[in-house]
Amino acid sequence: MRPVPRRVVLQAAALTPVVGLTSGVAHASPLHGGARSGLLGAALAVAAGSATEPPPHGEREPADTTLREIDGTSVVFQYGAVVPDFGGWRRQEPTRSYRMLDGVWRFRFDPEGTGEDEGWQRPDHDDADWDSISVPSAWDLKDTPGFGDYDGSRFGEGTAFVDGYAWYRTTVQVPGQWAARYVRLVFLAVNYRADVWVNGHYVGAHEGGYAPFALPVKDALRPGRKNVVAVRVHRLASWEDYTDPESPAVSDPYAIPWKPVDYWPYAGITRSVWLEAVPTVTVAKLLLAAGDGRLQARVVVENHRDDDFHGRVVLDAGEGSGASPVSRPIRVPGHGVAVVRFDVDIPKASPWSPERPALLTATATLLTGAGHGGHAVDVLRDRYGMRTVAIRDAKLLVNGEPAFLKGLNWHEESAAHGRSMTRSEYDHELGHVLAMNANAVRNTVYTRHPYAYDWADEHGVYVMDDLDNMWINTAQEKLHTEQYGLSRALALAMAWNNHNHPSVVVWCIQNESEIDGDGAPIYRAWLADMKAAIKAVDLTDRPVTWASHTSWDPAFDLADIVGFNEYFGYFYGKNEDLGPTLDAVHETYPDKPIMITENGSWSFFGHHGPEDEVGTEEWQAANFRAHWVQVAERTDYVAGYFFWVLKDYKTRAGYNQQYNGISEMGTLAFDSRTKRLVYDAIRDATL
Template identity: 75%
Template sequence: MRPIRRRSMLQAAALTPIAASMVAGAAPAAAAPALDAAAAAGSGNQPPPHGDREPAGTELRTIAGTGVVFQYDAVVPAFDGWRTHEPTRSYRDLDRTWRFRFDPDGVGESEEWQGAGHDDSGWDSIAVPSAWDLKDTPGFGGYDGSRFGEGTAFADGYAWYRTSISVPGDWAARHVRLAFLAVNYRADVWLNGQHLGAHEGGYAPFALPTGDAALRPGRVNVIAVRVHRLASWEDYTQPSPSITDPYAIPWKPVDYWPYAGITRSVWLEAVPTVTVAKVLLAAADGELEVRAVVENRRDEAFTGRVVLDAGKGTGAKPVSVPVDVPAGGVAVTRIQTGIPDAPAWSAERPAVLTATTKLLAASGTSLVDQLSDRYGMRTVEISDAKLLVNGKPAFLKALNWHEETGAHGRAMTRTDYDRELGHVLATNSNAVRNTVYTRHPYAYDWTDAHGVYVMDDIDNMWVNAAQEKLQTEQYGLSRAMALTMAWNNHNHPSVVCWCLQNESEIDGNGAPIYRAWLADMKAAVKAVDLTARPVTWASHTTNDPAFDIADIVGFNEYFGYFYGKNEDLGPAIDAVHARYPDKPIMITENGSWSFFGHHGPETEVGTEEWQAMNFRSHWAQVAERKDYVAGYFFWVLKDYKTRAGYNQEYNGISEMGALAFDGTTKRVVYHNIKDAEL
């Protein structure tokens, strides 16, 4: 039997909930053995240069009463090109083998590795999408930590990607953008040697306009991407100070694995110079509200019509409305139409519809552009301390989950998603929390189609007060993440609430910094979301001084594990309810650990029976309070990899899952979750 050691064994009954939860994400518990010398050296220990604002220039502009999100001085477009090719658009798929080279000394730009004529024939190769962590790391997905610290999983700093692609000559008459679903952490992108822009944040899609000067229609074009990942520690071989970047989100090592590289799909997309950039869809009670965002890249004004087809099975006829878009400008067309036959979307009957928006020339006969998107008809609201979906109380029996597999890291395949998310239904759960970053679009399509509620989430994990102030008053990356989360995932009916942060610092004296940070992000989300979904966050304390700002009171709790006793949960919930009687409460995290296959009495710490007993105790206390507790999120669906500095003897795998890291081996608690009823 292996020794029972888990996260420094913080059996800290003497700690307060606040102190214990903060300690849980603090310094590493043990030294990390061997690391390739090159991986810890050079550019990985130094943050990349930052400007005064986050590099995408994310901003919210109000157009015709609609909040529209811009990056790189263009509307953030719909990112459906990974699966849907519109007939009015042209695409070049860039999921392929790219040239690849680490740049530990950060010399690539000065040596012009980005140049169109640079000779990369001697470079290595890598699949896109993938994580460079798995390029050459022995035993990455196993529990044997004897080689922890070896391989590309510990290669930080800069790495370069290059590929070439021919594009048709007629693309000269189109607006072309280069779309990425995710690059972790920072990406700098060049086209034919010209810098298109940079992006920060490892999980948000972004699209860079190529511009007339950079693109070479009818010729071969060279794309170069420089990716930077910050090192986690100064020296993985010994306990040492962590590496931090006060501008970055997250800004220090956090409790998951920061898979690096181009981890999701990439493509070039050529659209008409007047294009339907984005369509926001909000359907409820037999009505569909539409905001079609039309972007004009021409030097002259455009006059035409927007035609909406609400989709098969809705009973709606196409609706046509005029649109005028100024030269180089953006217009928002608002359409309201009845959908009398549309079935409601619910967890029990997840009816997904497809709307098509067409842009016609002034004659009304010539198709200029079109954009289709999926949606569902449902309402979400808060009333009398309950979360109501379609007017009925909903309880989220839920799982936190990380988007990763041992074989593919965070570059999961559709088969991976089907298998992993299938466990949500297999445990009779009805919800997931996208802990603590947005997911690949396929994950939202899956939850839409299978009737699984989603608490969507962003990267604000363990943010300190100084950084909260920096993000709110200057850099704006937290706000950008909140805006793009709500913008990109707006039309998914499965998304029923937005989560803004996880266990971040609360400053003293009334918490003015913390409150301003949260209020800023909440206002951003509300300015975009036509459906007014509730906003929450995963606080580390039941005494959060900003809960009055939240629509749902959400907190992580580990009674009986990090602090206190299991039976302390019920009184803590009651105290919160007494302070906020009109707000529903959600347990955004709760769980404990066990070695899979380690059995014994439920009083023995670390047995599967102990882990299961802890769950049953917490679940029972929640179930007794379903009148004002609207959700319980178990931590966590599956064991997960972490570079937070603990469990290195087990290859950096946190053993808190209902499943082992293989995604197949079930612990006792898995079956307890399946059997749990309100």
């Protein structure tokens, strides 16, 4: 994922409307009279005020993510509570109540960062003159015409270049019965930092633009009355001046990523939001791992009452499993957590595989009383697949058989909706993976909307899940390992939240980060910290890898799979150098499989010519074939190859401004429709 070094001076830029996955309908928000000039005025002030000043940071990342051992199970906590199941966006349990907050919110930029001092979080604040915005959406697309165009003549204009603080406000009425329940406010994603108030009470903050989070809000909520939710979002500017090629980059040593990187950091409340009222004793999480005819389940029960709870948990492995429901007693201390473990035969379950992606639904029911009878207190369901993953003799084994991941890197974005894609956009875009006869995607450098994992589960596509750790430097690695803890928090969130998806077969924990000298002690400690966190959570023991920028990474002994990005014949060396490099790595790590986590090159649409002419579609396709054949000759120890990249993508890395910040390395144009020759080359590539 390395940019073509072609940064140029231009004046202006572009973007468009907004939408949430829940509706699939775009809600373009026309600006009222006078608002347009105000927004663009804020855009012109990107080098001032809150845009170039990082938000305040504490000693640790604000969610205070921790791992606790409870009844023999590692449980992830944030904000002092178990990180819950986030399935409310697609499924609503009968024992719970929900208020979806997707829709039109009040919205205002805060370029000087004075909103809190002026009381914008207070319920009585008059927001009548504020603008409106759809949630979920990216504010980048609020008023930036031509965002998806390749014409860079206006690069630098519009709300796509407004950074710093922006505020969101909405009102919601909740039933009076919620006074007897535990209530959380759930965000599937906010980029980058969110500070949240309910009825003027500060309820918490979150950093990291792609991980869901749930804030406890019972003490701030007013059941039976109108409630005001206010969210202040901060995105740091990437550059002091987006149109000056010599402009200094803006950075925040605590943030991940901490500086401009090779994608577009869409800002705002980019995924769904809801309030969820659960019983005061609740099934917080259901961990599932199935393979070889057996299901392991861990039912995490949380008690928000003062007194102990005595009851039982019933696990139903689901229709098609061949298992009968199993009951276990449970005692949960007041304001405590307990975990009930199940190990159940599922003799009729079919294995999950790309050829037959069989899925089942498990249900955990919490009941009162120790014996038969009693009433249901809470219910939680989730899907799973029977699938094993293992490493043996330099091979990746899925269900005991060698698997090769023919994959594509991809960025989650569309020209119309940024990172707030619709179902139809996901279906169309990911459909190209199957059309190219590929069987895998890499969720490059951030976790995706839950729908993307569901899609992969249902279509039999392998997933290499990935973290936000891109281009991290040594000082940051040390900071996050020894103090701030955001890298570890993101790793725990990824493994915990996406645990039950059978499509996820590999965890990836960083991309092209800095390696210190003298044995790389800082780099190794950082990687080991994240790997240990993931391994503690993952019942299926999926392999851990990372996308190193070098084939001689001194920490590869820590990896389950050796993963590195390579651009032979493009940025360095010759195409033919790949094979000998793979052989040398295999000789050093003979028991580990190798994956090419990135390889690709660029071409101009419609530019045709000889295969040795740089920039032609023929050259790009020939480069792919030259690398593929060397990989295909080594499948006894090479377990995967991921092409860079599925489609062209927007970037703030500081190059390609003449193309409106669009990197032209995709098999498809930014519209996900127009194909380059390399698309067919990948489709036709076989082992």
